[in-house]
Amino acid sequence: MGKDQAGGDQAEGDRERGAASFEARLAAARGRQGLDRPVAASRGTDLPANALALGLRVGVELASALAVAVAIGYGLDRWLHTRPLFLAVFVLLGGAAGVMNVWRLVGPRAARGRR
Amino acid sequence: MAVLAAEGSAIDALGQFRLAHGLGEIGGAVNFTNANEIMLLAGAVLLGLLYFGMKPRAIVPGRLQALVEYLHDFIYNMCLDQIGEEGKRFFPFIFTLFTFILIGNLLGLFPYFFTFTSHIMVTGALAILVIVLVTLVALRIHGLRFFTYFFPAGVPKLLAPLIIPIEILSYLSRPVSLSIRLFANMTAGHVMFEVFASFMIMLVGALGAFGYVLAVAPLAINIALMGFEILVAFLQAYVFAILTCIYLHDAVHLH
Numbered sequence: 416m417g418k419d420q421a422g423g424d425q426a427e428g429d430r431e432r433g434a435a436s437f438e439a440r441l442a443a444a445r446g447r448q449g450l451d452r453p454v455a456a457s458r459g460t461d462l463p464a465n466a467l468a469l470g471l472r473v474g475v476e477l478a479s480a481l482a483v484a485v486a487i488g489y490g491l492d493r494w495l496h497t498r499p500l501f502l503a504v505f506v507l508l509g510g511a512a513g514v515m516n517v518w519r520l521v522g523p524r525a526a527r528g529r530r
Numbered sequence: 531m532a533v534l535a536a537e538g539s540a541i542d543a544l545g546q547f548r549l550a551h552g553l554g555e556i557g558g559a560v561n562f563t564n565a566n567e568i569m570l571l572a573g574a575v576l577l578g579l580l581y582f583g584m585k586p587r588a589i590v591p592g593r594l595q596a597l598v599e600y601l602h603d604f605i606y607n608m609c610l611d612q613i614g615e616e617g618k619r620f621f622p623f624i625f626t627l628f629t630f631i632l633i634g635n636l637l638g639l640f641p642y643f644f645t646f647t648s649h650i651m652v653t654g655a656l657a658i659l660v661i662v663l664v665t666l667v668a669l670r671i672h673g674l675r676f677f678t679y680f681f682p683a684g685v686p687k688l689l690a691p692l693i694i695p696i697e698i699l700s701y702l703s704r705p706v707s708l709s710i711r712l713f714a715n716m717t718a719g720h721v722m723f724e725v726f727a728s729f730m731i732m733l734v735g736a737l738g739a740f741g742y743v744l745a746v747a748p749l750a751i752n753i754a755l756m757g758f759e760i761l762v763a764f765l766q767a768y769v770f771a772i773l774t775c776i777y778l779h780d781a782v783h784l785h
Binding site: 468471472475476478479480482483484487505508509511512513515516 | 692695696697699700702703706707710711714715765
């Protein structure tokens with residue numbers, strides 16, 4: 416820390432320039448050797464890569480919405496003694512919610528904006 | 531994977547998920563189970579990894595430090611990519627969640643170890659934690675405007691009575707699908723281990739020396755399955771973390 420301010424800035428600038436050129440040379444060398452994998456097209460999405468995982472995701476999305484809906488419908492019916500009114504209504508709504516979950520998962524990007 | 535036990539000819543595939551008391555007398559008194567033991571171990575492994583990994587603080591990292599740095603950068607970039615700038619604030623939470631589930635999944639693959647992520651009580655608690663946090667974050671940032679989330683812009687007003695319940699159900703189904711996915715994947719994998727391992731014992735028991743030859747087939751399947759389960763352990767921890775990030779993104783940005 417004995418250096419004056421200007422000298423310190425100079426050294427700092429040199430180091431930064433050296434680091435930047437090192438990064439550039441490293442990137443060029445990696446490119447020549449073919450070490451960098453191409454950036455995956457699926458970046459930013461959460462779609463599973465293989466078919467089994469995708470199928471499992473879709474199944475779980477469908478079933479979980481239905482399970483929540485049935486639980487709510489059954490609970491409301493027990494509370495209000497209206498069986499099977501709410502159960503019937505919520506099974507339909509739950510099925511729709513499940514389909515919407517799946518649509519958000521696999522649909523076009525515009526629909527996937529909200530998940 | 532718990533002890534392999536083919537009692538008689540029946541395959542006891544679910545016995546490995548049974549809880550037992552850990553730590554002897556004390557464990558019995560305070561209901562400290564074998565699942566809790568592995569949870570504590572997972573926490574200790576993680577803290578040890580972070581502590582000893584970062585101890586050298588080398589500019590050119592060694593193996594352990596490279597592992598820790600890679601883990602950190604991986605989650606950090608995931609937070610930034612999925613949530614945006616605000617993701618930095620949630621990084622400690624996502625990191626803890628991801629590493630805890632990952633180490634729990636991986637520890638469960640060792641013989642005599644308990645897989646705590648194969649219990650829906652555990653995954654359910656984690657999912658509820660996530661969804662409560664997401665809802666609180668959304669309420670904190672957006673106040674009551676959060677409730678417009680359940681009625682997307684551009685939808686005809688006439689459809690409101692239909693869309694709003696569906697959106698609410700879809701929102702409520704998140705913790706369920708989050709917890710079931712992790713629990714089902716871990717349980718299914720360990721049941722398959724148990725079933726194929728039982729096949730080996732049953733073959734030897736029924737056919738003697740010839741059984742040893744045939745038992746190579748289920749053994750080969752189990753070896754392949756082990757590789758697959760290591761993949762699943764990473765994948766499910768990743769899916770849990772990235773879905774949490776996506777939910778947090780929704781909470782922060784509220785389309």
